[in-house]
Amino acid sequence: MVYIGRRSTPLIDTTTMKILALEPYYGGSHKAFLDSWQAHSRYEWTNLTLAPYKWQWRMRHAALTFADDVNERVRQGESWDRVFCSDMLNLAEFRGLAPAIAHLPTVAYFHENQLTYPLRAGIMRDNQPVMTNLTTALAADQVWFNSQYHLDAFLAALRVWLKRMPDHQPFAAIDNIRERAEIRPPGIDAFPERQPREPGPMRILWAARWEHDKDPDAFFEAIGALRSGGVDFRISVIGEQFRSGPEVFETAKIEFADHIDRWGFQPSRDAYRQALQEADVFVSTAQHEFFGISAVEAAAAGAFVLLPRRLAYPEVFAGGEAAGFFYGDTAAELATALAGMPERLADKGDLRPPDNCGVRIASQYLWPTLGPQFDGRL
Secondary structure (H helix, E strand, C coil): CEEECCEEECCCCHHHCEEEEEECCCCHHHHHHHHHHHHCCCCEEEEEECCCCCHHHHHHHHHHHHHHHHHHHHHCCCCCCEEEEECCCCHHHHHHHCHHHCCCCEEEEECCCCCCCCCCCCCCCCHHHHHHHHHHHHHCCEEEECCHHHHHHHHHHHHHHHCCCCCCCCCHHHHHHHHHEEECCCCECCCCCCCCCCCCCEEEEEECCCCHHHCHHHHHHHHHHHHHCCCCEEEEEECCCCCCCCCHHHHHHHHCHHHEEEECCCCCHHHHHHHHHHCCEEECCCCCCCCCHHHHHHHHCCCEEEEECCCCHHHHCCCCCCCCCEEECCHHHHHHHHHCHHHHECHHHCECCHHHHHHHHHHCCEHHHHHHHHHHHC
16 A cells, blocks of 8 residues: 555556546636646546536535536446546535545645635625635645645635634644645646747737736726827737626727727637737736736747736746846836837847746746646646
8 A cells, every 4th residue: 555645545557547637617727727737648537527607606516516427427337546626626525425436535726716816895705615615625635736825825814714713713724734735837838939020019918807806907007108108009908708897898998999909808729829929018917816827828929028026926937027027016117117118129029038038937837847747746
């Protein structure tokens, strides 16, 4: 027998391991992560997934839904060696409802958490998704976070949240989770080398979920200041949209109509990648970001990234300070940084960070490198 995590399991041939992946929210970065890892994995995967819809309900019912499916598969003779899930699953519930595989070693990957997400004014935090995150982290043998910033923020907020409990406050859970936590940043796919483009206005890209935590107001405020300063530019504003979103997008679409190249959710992965490769400058104004996959992809595509000096960005883009990747914290500082970008344009308007620093930083996150590492930890 070999000890793995907190449980004993028979020694197996790791070249033929079978992995059961459980993803209650199979869309966006969750889908890209799972698909790309599996494309670079040597293991055999079974995916149980649910469409990216009504995330609160997904967190509440996914354990029951998946357990019913798994129990039937076990009756039909299917088996696995490991279980991998995201933070959207209540892993403790699932293991109780699927006893035939409850002994298998498990890894829970935290793309995000429901404790530190910034809420709109007047909105109360729902305690149940927070408790789901807590019990999932405790039920897993390994807990992977996409950045050290994310792990530290989650555990710090968890301590504050536990103090609100009237009694039986499980503070020992904090050290329990930290002892089994690992930092496993998500991977990206490679981009072809950027080719020089024809001279023209600076092309600025903002790519994020169209929600308040990405602070689109700050972006459009900076763009307005840039226009007032007489700088020539084009913008592409893309990302995942929802039925209700910040009103600023409606007004900005009209206000900056003469400057827009791309607008809204891109119809395909290829269109998204093309938008990254077209951009001279990628801008983030996020107030909430645990990794910043689109920023890393933009850097890999050869764009100059302008990022707030906060959240996970200084960690993910370690070494980017000297290249001028961080503009500060405010819309005014972003506008100043953007106004200085045309001077950095090289031959034929092709903008590149010093020594292709962004491409070099992004190269450490390529899936051909990370995929085998992830396999090894399983």
